[in-house]
Amino acid sequence: MTRHLFLFATNCLWLMLFALHPAGAVTLVPEGNRNISQPGVPAASAKRTRELNTTYEAKYQKIYKLIKSDSKLRSKIVSVARTYGIDPVHIVGALIGEHTYNVDAYDRLQTYYVKAIAYVKQGLSFDYEGETIGDFVKRPQFSSCAQFKDSLRLWTCREDVWEQDFRGKSVSGKQFPNNRFSAVFFQPFYAGQSFGLGQLSPLIALQMTDMVNRYSGLPKLHADHAADVYKTIMDPDLTLPYMAATLKHSIDVYRRVADFDISANPGITATLYNTGGADSRAHALADSNAARLANGEQPQLPEENYYGWLVNDKIDQLRALF
Known part of the structure; x- marks a missing residue:
């Protein structure tokens, strides 16, 4: 079966299964991409890649190699994923997407630790x-x-x-x-800047700090201690729980609000990690599908963007890491 036929068959099967579900039931979003070809990559991402004199494939290979070659990092990903009750491939998918399309990965994990210490020494404020x-x-x-x-x-x-x-x-x-x-x-260096292995923004870290404190026991972050926030999102040992919390929240809110279980589709969780706003997007999808059902139309499945599409496209390689 060709890939196009496979995607068509998968989408048709999902619609059949959805039609059999009672109202309010949670529907499992199947694996794979809903889009046959990759959605367009933003011009800003293309510009950054050109300026670095590299390619998306080269950047993908660099972050993939970093994860594959560092057994301690993989062990930490697995451990954190277990704590938050998610598949580790969701964390890897977010790492892959961020470092393929937004920034280039450092060659060694140790570099992130060094930079984390450097941020503590700076007089930062929000x-x-x-x-x-x-x-x-x-x-x-x-x-x-x-x-x-x-x-x-x-x-x-x-x-x-x-x-x-x-x-x-x-x-x-x-x-x-x-x-x-x-x-x-929240970005005193320049607008649009996110940091560290997980490319988290300080605002996301502040939003997720209670969940991370509850699940991982890490100290709560406060906006008046900017240096601590920056150290947290730069230090791989601290940022991985925040990544997991962000991904878990996306899965939870889509189940609760939109009646979709996205836990089996890392491309969707990666998309939400990239775009942010999982709550508002879940509500918008729920409202849209309610209107579609009222008009006798089939509901719409959550779809991946360019970033999530890559994650699903490379899923066999990502799962092979574990």
């Missing part, structure tokens, strides 16, 4: 034009977020308030950039 994030979130616009005690909902609420009330607007005589919350307050 602020915008002299206003620290701690002072910023005391503004009255954020009062509704005080009801949330867990870090994920608290920082997600604050991010939503930023989008609604501050982004690109003038508030109390201060003009705020038309840019993401994470880029304005």
Whole structure:
């Protein structure tokens, strides 16, 4: 059977199985890509790759070689995955995607440890034009977020308030950039920067810190201790639990909100790791499918983007690591 026929047959089988499920039942998303060919790669990724005088395939081989050659790293991935109840291939998929399309991997894992120590020595803070994030979130616009005690909902609420009330607007005589919350307050070096083996942003780390504390026992992160946040996302021993927590959350929210079990499709979890916003995407998919069903249409399966497509396309090689 050709690959195109296989994808067609897989999608048809899924639709048949979905039709047999009662309303509200959780549907397992099958392995493999829904798209026959890879969705387009963003121009910014292509530009970075050209500037580094390399190719996507070369970058893929570099991160794959790093994981394959480092048995200690693989053992850590397996251990962390077990703690969070996910397949280790989800963590590997996120690593592969990040270092193929966003940044180039270092040749040795030790380099990440060295850089983690270097960040602790820097006088870092999260602020915008002299206003620290701690002072910023005391503004009255954020009062509704005080009801949330867990870090994920608290920082997600604050991010939503930023989008609604501050982004690109003038508030109390201060003009705020038309840019993401994470880029304005949480990336003092340059906008769009993420860090370390897992290429996590400081805001994601702050959102996931309660889950990581609960599952791994690591100290909770605080926005007023920026150096600790940066060390955490640079140090492989600390960042792997945060990667696992992020991936676990995506799996959990898609099951709870959209009635899809994406745990068997690393391309989907990698896509969500790349795009972020698993909660809003799960809600959007649930709303879309409710409308489709009301109109007598078949529901839509979660689909991979260019990044997740590569993970599914290379899945045999990734699983062979373990």
